[in-house]
Amino acid sequence: QGKWMTEREDRDQSGKFNEIPTTFRDRVSIDGASGFKAAAGRYHLYVALGCPWAHRTLLMREIKGLNDAISLSIVDPIMSDKGWMFSDAPGTIPDSVNHARYLQEIYLKADPKYTGRVTVPVLWDKQNQTIVNNESRQIMRMFDLEFAAVATKKIDLYPPDLQQQIDETIDSIQPSINRGVYRAGFATSQAAYEQAVIELF
Secondary structure (H helix, E strand, O other): OOOOOOHHHHEOOOOOEOOOOOOOEOOOEOOOOOOOEOOOOOEEEEEOOOOHHHHHHHHHHHHOOOOOOEEEEEOOOOOEOOEOEOOOOOOOEOOOOOOOOEHHHHHHHHOOOOOOOOOOOEEEEOOOOEEEEOOHHHHHHHHHHOOHHHOOOOOOOOOHHHHHHHHHHHHHHHHHHHOHHHHHHOOOOHHHHHHHHHHHO
């Protein structure tokens, strides 16, 4: 399986946290032209409640009324030495789709040669037996737009007349706020912590 990236490999020598890019970037589409057609019951979402990136996809699933259309698994809040783990702890939901013990099994099922970080959220395609996407912003956008036909709550959170403003706002808060909480919380030196906190606040 090769060498898995450890939790410490996302820090540099100065103690700064450097976010590891997500690697699965396919897209669910309304018409299926992307290879992944939006449909109720086809997709599964893996999340950790303590991860803000994963949490926001869970919020979008709720807001859009996709709870019945997209099934869900919630990992244990405590990360094991093998990464995110499924358990019977309060607030968790086991993996009813792939029956995995660790989230890394899902990544290896999608790509047997994968050795990168195992992160949440993960959008899984039950039909093609693979990961569609593990980038929270893209998953949120798909839930809002591509799954609109199967959503029970008809709310548009990305209206055409506001799309440019929404994208610009998200881009502007991403480095210092969205990533800033990680840069502060995961800093391993005082200097790196202070730089991140000052930028965040």
